Amino acid sequence: MAITGTQMAYYVICHRKLWLFTNHIFLEQTSELVADGRFVGESTYEKRPERYKQIELEGIKIDFYDPKAHVVHETKRSDKMEPAHLAQLKYYLYILEQNNIPVQYGVLEYPKLRTTRQVVLSDEDRSTIPEWLEHIAQIVSRPKCPDVIKKPHCKQCAYFDFCYVDEE
Numbered sequence: 001m002a003i004t005g006t007q008m009a010y011y012v013i014c015h016r017k018l019w020l021f022t023n024h025i026f027l028e029q030t031s032e033l034v035a036d037g038r039f040v041g042e043s044t045y046e047k048r049p050e051r052y053k054q055i056e057l058e059g060i061k062i063d064f065y066d067p068k069a070h071v072v073h074e075t076k077r078s079d080k081m082e083p084a085h086l087a088q089l090k091y092y093l094y095i096l097e098q099n100n101i102p103v104q105y106g107v108l109e110y111p112k113l114r115t116t117r118q119v120v121l122s123d124e125d126r127s128t129i130p131e132w133l134e135h136i137a138q139i140v141s142r143p144k145c146p147d148v149i150k151k152p153h154c155k156q157c158a159y160f161d162f163c164y165v166d167e168e
């Protein structure tokens with residue numbers, strides 16, 4: 001099963017969210033897409049230089065790959081979910097490497113915050129990511145949805161009403 005970058009990010013954010021999304025229960029809201037930064041590429045960076053290429057392979061879609069510098073750029077609006085952003089970007093680096101596409105490092109960019117972070121794929125990542133993929137496959141194939149996680153970021157999640165319907 002091909003795992004997308006979004007699924008990898010949801011794996012870090014919440015296993016329940018990963019399960020719901022993968023099992024085609026979509027309750028996405030524009031506000032959450034913005035919060036996740038998935039619209040940044042269509043606004044802030046719409047005038048990116050033409051040297052950046054889009055790559056699609058093994059279920060992932062990388063919007064900004066620099067084929068000369070061999071660098072992947074990933075833009076997000078907010079750094080609130082940075083661990084998920086890091087996992088997603090490292091996953092992209094991993095898939096490129098697995099497919100013999102030259103890649104030096106990734107750059108995680110928060111244009112609204114005017115910050116960037118260089119991300120490299122370590123040997124530890126190379127052994128951990130296959131474990132993540134195996135765990136993701138196990139989670140999404142479960143017949144039952146994982147439990148609610150009761151974290152502060154649930155309030156920003158599109159599934160909030162669905163998850164907390166029985167609570168006041």
Ligand code: SF4
Pocket residue numbers: 013014015016017020147148149150151153154155157158159160163
């Ligand atoms: S509301 Fe919370 S428990 Fe429910 S899917 Fe979202 S993050 Fe997970």
